[in-house]
Structure formats: structure tokens, C-alpha cells
Amino acid sequence: MTHYRIALGGETLRFQTLAALMAAATPARSGDALAGIAAESEVARVAAQMILADVPLKTFLTDALVPYEVDEITRLIMDSHDAAAFAPVAHMTVGQFRDWLLSDAATGPVLTALAPGLTPEIVAAASKLMRNRDLINVTRKIRVTSAFRNTLGLPGRLGSRLQPNHPTDDLRGIAASTLDGLTFGCGDAVIGINPATDNVATASELLTMLEDLRTRFDIPTQTCVLTHVTNTIEMIEGGAPVDLVFQSVAGSQAANEGFGVTLSMLQEAREAALSLNRGTVGNNVMYLETGQGSALSANAHHGIDQQTMEARAYAVCRAVDPLLVNTVVGFIGPEYLYDGKEIIRAGLEDHFCGKLLGLPMGCDVCYTNHAEADQNDMDVLMTLLTVAGVHFLIAIPGADDIMLNYQSLSFHDMAFLRNSLGYKAAPEFEAWLSTMGMLTEDGHLIDSAAGAQRLIGAS
Amino acid sequence: MSDLAKDPWAKLRAATPARIGLGRAGAAMPTKATLEFQFAHARARDAVHSELNVEMLANDLLPLETIQVASAAADRVTYLRRPDLGRTLGQGEAAKLTEQNPCDIAFVVADGLSSTAMQSHAAPVIRHTLPKLQGLGIGPVIIATQARVAIGDEIGAAIGAKLTVLLVGERPGLTVADSLGAYLTYEPRPGTRDSARNCLSNIHTQGGMDYETAATKIAWLCREALRRGLTGTGLKENAAAIAQADSGPALR
Incomplete structure (x- = not known):
């Protein structure tokens, strides 16, 4: 069964799982190619990013990439998630979250308060839709002492x-x-x-x-x-x-x-x-x-x-x-x-x-x-x-x-x-x-x- | 003016090969220090990317018989990106090895990450080692290009060697770009774990392990591996025993 698909430039591209989608949406690097999970073409990478942009953030709280049962890091992530801190962005998709992070509404203090509501998978997904300048733009606002x-x-x-x-x-x-x-x-x-x-x-x-x-x-x-x-x-x-x-x-x-x-x-x-x-x-x-x-x-x-x-x-x-x-x-x-x-x-x-x-x-x-x-x-x-x-x-x-x-x-x-x-x-x-x-x-x-x-x- | 005032680093510099007391041009490294660094990096890059001259190496190894094989990594770029391909023989390459007679020990020379190291040190290390292995059956030397350590497992199994001694060019540093490593594997076969090998590293002529020392250690490990039927974590190097063996007249 195909979970994720998109019609783009006259062809339909499919990604079987959220993990496959995340991997294909990742900017090119040799390690993902070595693992055999990198996007098969440049167009496939953009297609994956387009699909990822429409994935609700909440999906990452229910669809664990590494199974909860076998991995204590997944259990740590899920069990320590702060739903109240997450609430301000809970309705967003990954693409909307990226735009919001870059907006003036996402100030340093707002991002600090949000941190306990974010999971590694959510921030990784957002980063895959960002150019280098975007990564700098957002990170520069955050203060951690x-x-x-x-x-x-x-x-x-x-x-x-x-x-x-x-x-x-x-x-x-x-x-x-x-x-x-x-x-x-x-x-x-x-x-x-x-x-x-x-x-x-x-x-x-x-x-x-x-x-x-x-x-x-x-x-x-x-x-x-x-x-x-x-x-x-x-x-x-x-x-x-x-x-x-x-x-x-x-x-x-x-x-x-x-x-x-x-x-x-x-x-x-x-x-x-x-x-x-x-x-x-x-x-x-x-x-x-x-x-x-x-x-x-x-x-x-x-x-x-x-x-x-x-x-x-x-x-x-x-x-x-x-x-x-x-x-x-x-x-x-x-x-x-x-x-x-x-x-x-x-x-x-x-x-x-x-x-x-x-x-x-x-x-x-x-x-x-x-x-x-x-x-x-x-x-x-x-x-x-x-x-x-x-x-x-x-x-x-x-x-x-x-x-x-x-x-x-x-x-x-x-x-x-x-x-x-x-x-x-x-x-x-x-x-x-x-x-x-x-x-x-x-x-x-x-x-x-x-x-x-x-x-x-x-x- | 005291020496300290002239160069406060003179004494400290003697305590470490680190690049300390370089001076400054504003906040930057001075020209001399910058160019020395670039030279070291250039030498390391060349060691990684220059091709092993197989013919010259085979000549250096005469009168030993040599067989050349290539890994499944077609070129250097593929080799660097795909470690898995560097660990297996290219298509049809195994056929060059199947006709050989079984032997106790096969030397495999793999270019690894420094062809410079192999070009300079492989033949001398083997020449120093062979006299210490008298009485054992030594197979032909296999020269493997675009190759990583584990390729020795496939090679050793194909020629029926009881033990492989694989020499490989180590990742170049800025100080030493031609360091050689030696890996010993008993009963080599594809899928052998790294914990089942013994390793000697840092074999080179700029303050590293010298040829004679390396040869002595390799020979001791070979005899122990064959006697006890294993290599790896179960076979620890015994410094005292090696010294004893080396001082014995039979080996001189």
C-alpha cells in the first residue's frame, strides 16, 4: 500500500513510509546513499519535500519512525513530550511550521517556551524544507544558556x-x-x-x-x-x-x-x-x-x-x-x-x-x-x-x-x-x-x- | 633581552609536535605557517588520490610471484563513497585466484587510503618478514587496488590460505601521509568480524614502527595464530615473548 504520493511533472512519485519520505526529502549526502535510502533523483527529492510540507506535525507523535517497543530513545521522546508546550503549533503542517519559524511571531522567548513540545523528528522534518539561510535565520533567534x-x-x-x-x-x-x-x-x-x-x-x-x-x-x-x-x-x-x-x-x-x-x-x-x-x-x-x-x-x-x-x-x-x-x-x-x-x-x-x-x-x-x-x-x-x-x-x-x-x-x-x-x-x-x-x-x-x-x- | 622575550615558545615547542607558537598576522596565521599547513594537507591529499603503481610494486617484490586484483569500486570517488564495494572483489576477479595451491600464509597488499604508504613500505615489510617465517608455506603476494581491509577475507578464502597478512595504507594525517597498517586474519572468509583480526598500525619511517620491529611482530603473530588456530581478541600480543623470539639465533 502506498502511503504517500504526488503527481509532479507528468509522473506520479510514491513513498511507502514516513521514514522513506523523510529520507528522500533530505538534502543529498553520501551516508543516505550508502544506506540505500536517498532520493532516487533530484525530482524525487523535491517531490518528497512537497509531500512532507503537507504532513501534519501531529503525525510524528503517533507514527514512530523507530518502534516504541524496541527503542528506549523513542520511549524517552514520546513519554517526555509536553503537549501543553506543543499546543501553539499543534494544528500546523511541516510546511506551515517552517513558515511560522521564519516569521516574526516566532521570537526567541516563544521558541524557548516551545522547545519541550517539539520532538527530534519534527525539527528534522522542518530542517529538510529549509535552505542554509533559513536554518541560520531561525537559529539566530534562539538563546540557550x-x-x-x-x-x-x-x-x-x-x-x-x-x-x-x-x-x-x-x-x-x-x-x-x-x-x-x-x-x-x-x-x-x-x-x-x-x-x-x-x-x-x-x-x-x-x-x-x-x-x-x-x-x-x-x-x-x-x-x-x-x-x-x-x-x-x-x-x-x-x-x-x-x-x-x-x-x-x-x-x-x-x-x-x-x-x-x-x-x-x-x-x-x-x-x-x-x-x-x-x-x-x-x-x-x-x-x-x-x-x-x-x-x-x-x-x-x-x-x-x-x-x-x-x-x-x-x-x-x-x-x-x-x-x-x-x-x-x-x-x-x-x-x-x-x-x-x-x-x-x-x-x-x-x-x-x-x-x-x-x-x-x-x-x-x-x-x-x-x-x-x-x-x-x-x-x-x-x-x-x-x-x-x-x-x-x-x-x-x-x-x-x-x-x-x-x-x-x-x-x-x-x-x-x-x-x-x-x-x-x-x-x-x-x-x-x-x-x-x-x-x-x-x-x-x-x-x-x-x-x-x-x-x-x-x- | 632574554630568550623568553625573544621567543616565549622556544621551550614549549620542544614538548609537542603540535603547531604551537606560530605567531600571528592580526588574528590570522602568518604566511609561513599557513603554507606549511597547506603543504602537509596537499601531501595527505596526494597520498589518498594518487594511483598505486602496481608494476613498480610488483618489481619491488621480485622474485616473489604477484597477482593483481581489483575491488568492486571502479574508481577513487566510488571507493571513498562506498566502503562496501572496496571490501569485495570486482566481477571476475576471483577467477584469478582459484587456481592457486593452498598455503599457510598469503600476503595481501591493499592500497587503502594511502597508495604512497604501499608504494614505499609494502615491499620492505614483506622482505623483512619472510626470513622469519621459514618452514611455512607462503603463497603469492596479492596486490589489491581500491581495496579495504575486509577484501583480504574473500582473497584468502579463494586461494585457500590458512592466514592472511593484509598490508594497507592508513588514512593520512598531516604529519605522516604514508603510514601502513597490518591486519592478520586466521581462516579468512567473507563476513569475518573485525574483532577476529590482529592489527599493527603506524608502520612508517618518520618515527613510526620500523620495518624490523613490524616484521618481528607480524612473524610472531603468524606463528602463534597458526599454532593456536585463531586471530583477534583471543590472541593478544605478548611483548616479552616477541623479544625472546627475536633474540633467538634461529631467527637471525
Whole structure:
């Protein structure tokens, strides 16, 4: 039986299920083609978008893309849906919802109040009918703040994660990269290390080093070693100075099982971190990472397109009230996002869906050496995301991660976005930069050598 | 003026290969640092996209017999978009392998994501390894193009090898664009899980694992795999045993 059909340009196009319709309506990307669910032609894609525009939003509350019975993420989405918050848009179709989101009626406060009434599938559907400019247009209106030792997401602010990775977790090497980043004003979102050796002993040693550095300079920020949630729980029990709990998450229960994580484990870890009571201006203790394609790569996508699966991961994030959510957009490789165009599109979609669902959404603007992308594409995406009001971006020395072997943004890029576009660091962190004499009176970074001497001279 | 005032980064730079203390042109990277980055990226891109010179590699491997096969991915673009095709032999390719006699070990050389790595390191690694495998039946070397790791399963099954040693070009980084990986698979057959393989990575000549070390480890894993009848998570590398084996006169 055909569920969805449309006559277009002399032919009738059919889509058997809502999942097939959503996949076909998705702007082109290699991961959906790999999964065999992409639109069969450009016309078929537009046909699917035309049908999708007329689908009532309520359909997504009854027609679960991933069955309720087999998936705890679907159960989370359905069981936590706030019908009262949804009421203002309950009568709309996806197309009407898109138009309304872009209208002046959908102000920042209105969208914030709406967030608990939206589901990942609803925001994913709306994004499929939007051009890049539309995604920026809507996202820019939404304000999400989160806080631990500083306040992130305030108007005119742009946070950054300082990522000082080292291929052998050398403590001096990591400290050197950290100091370099601080002299560029980076690190207000978090100073976070991906460890090369993933065990509790190494993670504790790295965390203690970061804690020493942070307290020595009295830096109002938070630190994190990005190790598995079970390791972090063990570190907390062992008395390590844990600020944030990190975990990679995805949009289906089966994909999360691939990561070795469940919703209850995340809640348990969050409670353990909260019990330490280390935040000074807020208590958001979770740092989560996501990325389109992770469910498909775990063969746990249930025939759903990768962008919708990514939005479903945000339901997992929303349940634990995070400080930071980071879509690692270009890390997964060209079989999921082939080139700069697909990476840019995905970054804007993820930011849109995350923010609309009420998350402190940041992005690792990045690519691998086998993707058809280069630093020019990253320049475009970082500028677009900044204009769209992104919570934070990842920054590393010279844009080159020597441990994970991929390219992201450089510390210099953060200085550009702040100096040229006028965005500032989190207020508490900005005040610290001023105290250290690293900012001019108008908030620009001073010459790097002078800033470096202040920090290194004291180290 | 102290050294620190001249270059506050001099000491810290020694602590990490990361691109720190690059200086600034306004908020941008200075010209020198920008061009050095572009060079590294260009080298990595070339490693991914340049074609493996099969004839030259076969020459380097002489007097060993070589057989060339292609994956089902017709070109590089298809290879990058469709990992599934890079894991299977192209149509008719299996016929080149069925006539071979069964052997203990078959070496498979797959271009993977760095043909540069294969061109530079595949032949030396095999040459260093063979003397350590005396007494075992070694099949011809299969050179597979547009190929990923799992293609070795189909190849190994087709020629009736008990064990495949697949050398593959790893994803290039900015620092090293020609790193080689080695995957050992006992009783290879299509559908073998990655957890049933042993892997050595980072084999290259810029501070990575050197040829002799790689050969010693590969040979130890080969003998253990054949003796115990398995590869993968059940076969952990034993550093002490490898050192012992390597110091033995029989292997020198």
C-alpha cells in the first residue's frame, strides 16, 4: 500500500513510509546513499519535500519512525513530550511550521517556551524544507544558556573548547598546547583532552594536571578528559577532580549500545558529578558529542536517514541538562558526508535542530584528509555558525589535531571570529583575560608574544 | 633581552609536535605557517588520490610471484563513497585466484587510503618478514587496488590460505601521509568480524614502527595464530615473548 504520493511533472512519485519520505526529502549526502535510502533523483527529492510540507506535525507523535517497543530513545521522546508546550503549533503542517519559524511571531522567548513540545523528528522534518539561510535565520533567534564556572550562550558571546591533544598524552606537551590556546583567549567552554590511551589511570593523571593548571592561574573555566562514562564514574569514586562527564551518544538504543551506554548510565553519571558540587555559577555537568552517520556506522539506523537519527541523539542530550553538546560534523569521513558542501549543510542542520530542542549546541568544524574539503570550507562553516549564534566551537593548535589525525579550527580562527565579528568570550572568562592583560580596551587580543610571556613567565 | 622575550615558545615547542607558537598576522596565521599547513594537507591529499603503481610494486617484490586484483569500486570517488564495494572483489576477479595451491600464509597488499604508504613500505615489510617465517608455506603476494581491509577475507578464502597478512595504507594525517597498517586474519572468509583480526598500525619511517620491529611482530603473530588456530581478541600480543623470539639465533 502506498502511503504517500504526488503527481509532479507528468509522473506520479510514491513513498511507502514516513521514514522513506523523510529520507528522500533530505538534502543529498553520501551516508543516505550508502544506506540505500536517498532520493532516487533530484525530482524525487523535491517531490518528497512537497509531500512532507503537507504532513501534519501531529503525525510524528503517533507514527514512530523507530518502534516504541524496541527503542528506549523513542520511549524517552514520546513519554517526555509536553503537549501543553506543543499546543501553539499543534494544528500546523511541516510546511506551515517552517513558515511560522521564519516569521516574526516566532521570537526567541516563544521558541524557548516551545522547545519541550517539539520532538527530534519534527525539527528534522522542518530542517529538510529549509535552505542554509533559513536554518541560520531561525537559529539566530534562539538563546540557550548553560553554566558551570562561567556562563555560556549569552548574547554576543562565542565560546570555545580548547583541545590540547597529544599522541602519547605527554603532560608537558598538553600543557604547552593549553598555554598556547589560552593566549588566544580560547578555553571558556572547556579545556578538554581526548586521551590517546583510554583508561582510568591516564585519564586521572591528565585531569589532575589540568586541575593544577586551572587553579594555578585561577581560570574561571571547566576541564574534562573525554573518556567513557563508566571511567568517569570510577574517577569520581576515586576522588579525581571531575568537572564534567563526557560521553558520545547517538539516536537509537542499539547505536548507544555500540558506545556501551544507556540512558540510565548517563543519569547515574550526572548524579555522581552533581554530588561533587564543583560548579560556581551553574550546575550543568554533562558534555556530550554526536555526529551524523554514527547510527548507520553501527548498523543501528533502523532505515532512518542520518540527519533524523542525529536529531534523535539530541533527545538523549536534552534528558541530562548538559553544559555542552558538540556535533563533530566532519570527523566521520566522506562515506557519510562527502565534501565541504555536505559538511557545511550538516553543521547548520545539527545546530538548528539542537537549538530548537533547547540544547547548548556547539560544533567541531572539521574534516578528514580523505574528504573533499579543506580549510576554506571550514572558514565558511565557522563564520555561518557564529552568525547563527553557535554556543561554542572547537579550537586546536594550528587547526591540526596530532592525536586524532584530522583538521578542525585553529586558535587563530577563534581570535578572528571575536576580533572581526565582535563576539566575546563568556563574561567570567573575559574578565580573567583582562586581568591577565591579554585584551585591549576594546576587547581585542593583544599581541601574542606579550600575552604568552605573561602566562609562560608565570608558569 | 632574554630568550623568553625573544621567543616565549622556544621551550614549549620542544614538548609537542603540535603547531604551537606560530605567531600571528592580526588574528590570522602568518604566511609561513599557513603554507606549511597547506603543504602537509596537499601531501595527505596526494597520498589518498594518487594511483598505486602496481608494476613498480610488483618489481619491488621480485622474485616473489604477484597477482593483481581489483575491488568492486571502479574508481577513487566510488571507493571513498562506498566502503562496501572496496571490501569485495570486482566481477571476475576471483577467477584469478582459484587456481592457486593452498598455503599457510598469503600476503595481501591493499592500497587503502594511502597508495604512497604501499608504494614505499609494502615491499620492505614483506622482505623483512619472510626470513622469519621459514618452514611455512607462503603463497603469492596479492596486490589489491581500491581495496579495504575486509577484501583480504574473500582473497584468502579463494586461494585457500590458512592466514592472511593484509598490508594497507592508513588514512593520512598531516604529519605522516604514508603510514601502513597490518591486519592478520586466521581462516579468512567473507563476513569475518573485525574483532577476529590482529592489527599493527603506524608502520612508517618518520618515527613510526620500523620495518624490523613490524616484521618481528607480524612473524610472531603468524606463528602463534597458526599454532593456536585463531586471530583477534583471543590472541593478544605478548611483548616479552616477541623479544625472546627475536633474540633467538634461529631467527637471525
